[in-house]
């Protein structure tokens with residue numbers, strides 16, 4: 620038996636050492652607030668805002684108008700927003716931002732395996748936001764896509780909901796009956812899914828989730844967390 624035949628070292632699923640885990644991040648402790656750049660809509664930005672609110676993480680909420688956007692676009696790492704700027708480093712891609720903040724604010728899984736399962740679910744939610752139906756709802760609401768909203772809902776959005784919502788329901792059921800995807804503490808994925816699916820009932824059709832009680836319960840749970848409840852109550856209505 621040579622060295623190649625040796626048993627591979629077992630990889631244990633041990634608790635993760637998180638980074639800055641207090642309400643005040645390391646960056647804020649040296650006096651610089653994180654800057655969050657997005658348009659003045661919920662879109663791909665609101666779950667990130669809610670996660671920071673939940674974690675007590677104060678941030679500069681930069682809302683860019685369409686007129687201002689050309690002046691910002693070239694400054695963004697991918698020419699798009701959302702972007703989180705941390706101590707001069709700009710992070711793009713909404714899921715990367717959510718995952719980073721999830722770890723910083725202790726709103727991620729507590730072992731690598733739990734994190735991987737949450738990442739999987741987060742990627743499914745993100746896939747839903749990239750669909751040709753549900754994913755294009757903001758473009759329809761903002762008038763970038765000319766379509767009859769009711770018709771678009773029935774023919775384009777409902778098939779996407781029928782495909783993705785049962786998967787999400789199953790992931791919620793796998794964690795038992797506490798209404799969360801993992802463990803007993805809300806994570807970035809709970810916030811992300813609740814925000815993504817609540818936009819359907821808020822903007823597309825109030826009965827969009829009638830067949831999905833677990834998603835509805837998740838939304839209710841997240842929206843009743845005092846910090847998020849207050850944030851939503853104060854949030855100005857936006858068209859998407």
Ligand SMILES: N[C@@H](CCC(=O)N[C@@H](CS)C(=O)NCC(=O)O)C(=O)O
Nearest residue numbers: 662663698699700701711712713714
């Ligand atoms: N995959 C990216 C997509 C980002 C994206 O599509 N951003 C849009 C707004 S939701 C944008 O910046 N549009 C302006 C542009 O592309 O010029 C993410 O999830 O962050």
